Amino acid sequence: MMKLQVWGGAGEHGRSCYRLVGERRLLLDCGVKKEDRGLYPLLNPSEIPDLTSVFLSHAHEDHAMALPLLYKHGYEGAIWTTRATARQLNKGFDSWEHFVASRGGTLPYGPEHIEAMQFLYLEDYAPPCQWFEWAASHSGEEPIRIMWGRTGHLSGSIWLRLQTEGRHIFFSGDYTRESILLEADSPAVSEEPIADLSIVDNAYGTDDETQEIKLERIRSEIRSILEKGGRVLLPVPAFGRSQDLLIWACQSLAPYRVLVERAIWQGLLHLVDDPLWLRPGVAAHIRTLTQACSPRLVVIDNEAERSEALGSAGPCLILTADGMLESAVSQAYVEHLAPDSDNLILLTGHASRGTRARMLLDNQLPDVRCRVMHQFYKVHQGIGDVRLMLEEAPAAAVVLVHAPDVSTREVCRILQIEGREGLIPLTPGMEIVI
Numbered sequence: 001m002m003k004l005q006v007w008g009g010a011g012e013h014g015r016s017c018y019r020l021v022g023e024r025r026l027l028l029d030c031g032v033k034k035e036d037r038g039l040y041p042l043l044n045p046s047e048i049p050d051l052t053s054v055f056l057s058h059a060h061e062d063h064a065m066a067l068p069l070l071y072k073h074g075y076e077g078a079i080w081t082t083r084a085t086a087r088q089l090n091k092g093f094d095s096w097e098h099f100v101a102s103r104g105g106t107l108p109y110g111p112e113h114i115e116a117m118q119f120l121y122l123e124d125y126a127p128p129c130q131w132f133e134w135a136a137s138h139s140g141e142e143p144i145r146i147m148w149g150r151t152g153h154l155s156g157s158i159w160l161r162l163q164t165e166g167r168h169i170f171f172s173g174d175y176t177r178e179s180i181l182l183e184a185d186s187p188a189v190s191e192e193p194i195a196d197l198s199i200v201d202n203a204y205g206t207d208d209e210t211q212e213i214k215l216e217r218i219r220s221e222i223r224s225i226l227e228k229g230g231r232v233l234l235p236v237p238a239f240g241r242s243q244d245l246l247i248w249a250c251q252s253l254a255p256y257r258v259l260v261e262r263a264i265w266q267g268l269l270h271l272v273d274d275p276l277w278l279r280p281g282v283a284a285h286i287r288t289l290t291q292a293c294s295p296r297l298v299v300i301d302n303e304a305e306r307s308e309a310l311g312s313a314g315p316c317l318i319l320t321a322d323g324m325l326e327s328a329v330s331q332a333y334v335e336h337l338a339p340d341s342d343n344l345i346l347l348t349g350h351a352s353r354g355t356r357a358r359m360l361l362d363n364q365l366p367d368v369r370c371r372v373m374h375q376f377y378k379v380h381q382g383i384g385d386v387r388l389m390l391e392e393a394p395a396a397a398v399v400l401v402h403a404p405d406v407s408t409r410e411v412c413r414i415l416q417i418e419g420r421e422g423l424i425p426l427t428p429g430m431e432i433v434i
């Protein structure tokens with residue numbers, strides 16, 4: 001018998017954390033939720049020391065920033081992930097600490113617990129979409145079978161298939177097939193294709209629009225502002241859709257200037273250096289395009305360069321590395337653009353309650369006369385993507401995650417009418433037997 005316990009992430013956006021309990025006790029992700037002073041998974045400290053293995057799907061805060069809690073509460077094992085993910089974590093810890101402090105809170109773990117984290121790199125054991133077996137050398141236990149694939153969401157981001165104790169579990173991580181730059185591996189497998197449990201990203205609920213349609217809307221809004229001499233701010237996370245949108249802007253917004261903060265540019269250089277995560281041929285394309293675009297592409301390193309770039313006249317697009325506008329740098333950009341009704345601040349991702357991005361969207365920030373718009377750039381799955389995923393990765397029990405309960409229930413209702421079985425809406429604190 002195996003149980004799935006939801007410690008966070010189902011029926012809500014954030015703190016992705018799923019525990020699988022059989023003879024082994026496996027944990028998938030351990031993230032936070034950007035609300036109040038920071039919300040953490042509903043973990044029981046006494047159950048942490050006997051976790052057998054921990055898996056991390058990617059570096060975003062809602063999947064990774066509670067991991068040090070495991071080491072605080074006595075976990076002594078490693079975290080299975082990828083090198084690219086491990087590399088991105090430190091920047092995440094810095095900005096999470098900043099967020100918590102800005103709300104008057106303190107971190108529930110110390111630097112020594114971040115320091116204590118150890119990793120096992122999946123790519124050292126098998127390439128994408130191939131099974132490998134693993135057992136702790138001294139244990140004499142039956143090995144666990146593990147397969148991983150790329151999810152197109154972020155460099156280093158993965159889905160997982162796990163087989164243990166006669167059970168087969170699929171976890172999609174955050175998944176999209178529609179990234180401009182990043183490769184996504186189909187989760188289909190030929191042998192034993194039907195999992196006992198699938199945990200599937202459905203952050204966009206019933207939204208069924210393609211990236212192409214969303215991007216066309218983003219393009220026409222941005223161009224109409226630039227053509228009238230205005231400026232556009234795109235607040236984006238340092239890694240992920242930021243690199244897609246940077247390359248897209250180089251391609252689609254000539255002859256206008258593109259100002260980009262160093263962290264986003266650095267993320268693009270990392271992608272070129274580690275092309276495992278890119279679609280075929282994309283590394284060469286990035287090199288050619290950024291060279292061709294260099295006269296109008298301005299990489300900003302510090303305050304002096306920022307004020308010089310903003311001081312020169314004319315329309316421009318600005319990419320700042322903070323999707324929820326919490327950092328001092330992104331707030332400085334907002335202050336620069338806000339007074340002028342010709343400008344636009346365009347939010348392309350989730351805006352959590354209490355963040356400046358949310359307040360901006362709800363007209364709660366003072367002295368904002370520029371336009372403010374919310375248009376998602378796809379980095380997750382809507383209902384159509386979920387249909388395809390359930391065909392490629394069928395399962396007896398399906399738990400849709402990463403969206404509020406009401407949205408998840410509506411998707412389950414629609415899919416059930418279409419004849420799909422096994423959909424189970426869950427919320428934090430609930431558990432099922434698989």
Ligand SMILES: [Zn+2]
Binds near residue numbers: 058060153154174
């Ligand atoms: Zn993510």
Ligand SMILES: [Zn+2]
Binds near residue numbers: 060062063174402
């Ligand atoms: Zn996520």
